[in-house]
Amino acid sequence: MQLLNVVRGGTLLADVAPHPGGDWERWALVRAAVLSGAEPPEHPGHSLSVKPGSRLAAALGSGERWVNSYHHQGVDRLGAGVEPVAWARDGVVEALELTGDTWVLGVQWELQESWRDDERMLGVFTAFAAAASRARARRQGPRAAV
Secondary structure (H helix, E strand, O other), X not given: OHHHXXXXXXOEEOOOOXXXXXXXXXXXXXXXXXXXXXXXXXXXXXXXXXXXXXXXXXXXXXXXXXXXXXXXXXXXXXOOOEEXXXXXXXXOEEEEEEOOOOOOEEEXXXXXXXXXXXXXXXXXXHHHHHHHHHHHHHHHOOOOOO
């Protein structure tokens, strides 16, 4: 998500830790455990709200979701054609989509891990695969009869 925003001309906050509402004490414990080689505590997470009508909402449903939090940077200024579609309670943007017809979604949390806590997260992978299949079919056009 961060790369998508920067490629489109946006900027990042170097450290979102000063923002209120984050689980920054636990994040500091995780960081210290990793640096010392100790067993890390349960990883921090937070709730987020998903924008109704977005591609993300179509994949997950609208409303609040709990996600893991492995990041310390965040979106500052949005890039061109980038639309925020999910936010943490502290206002940090948690997901972006490109405007227009192309199916592009970037999320701030570790989506490849979050399905273990909430199987609804698999809906994002299903939606992405369906969009890729539709794009491929459009490029190939009608197939010649064999």
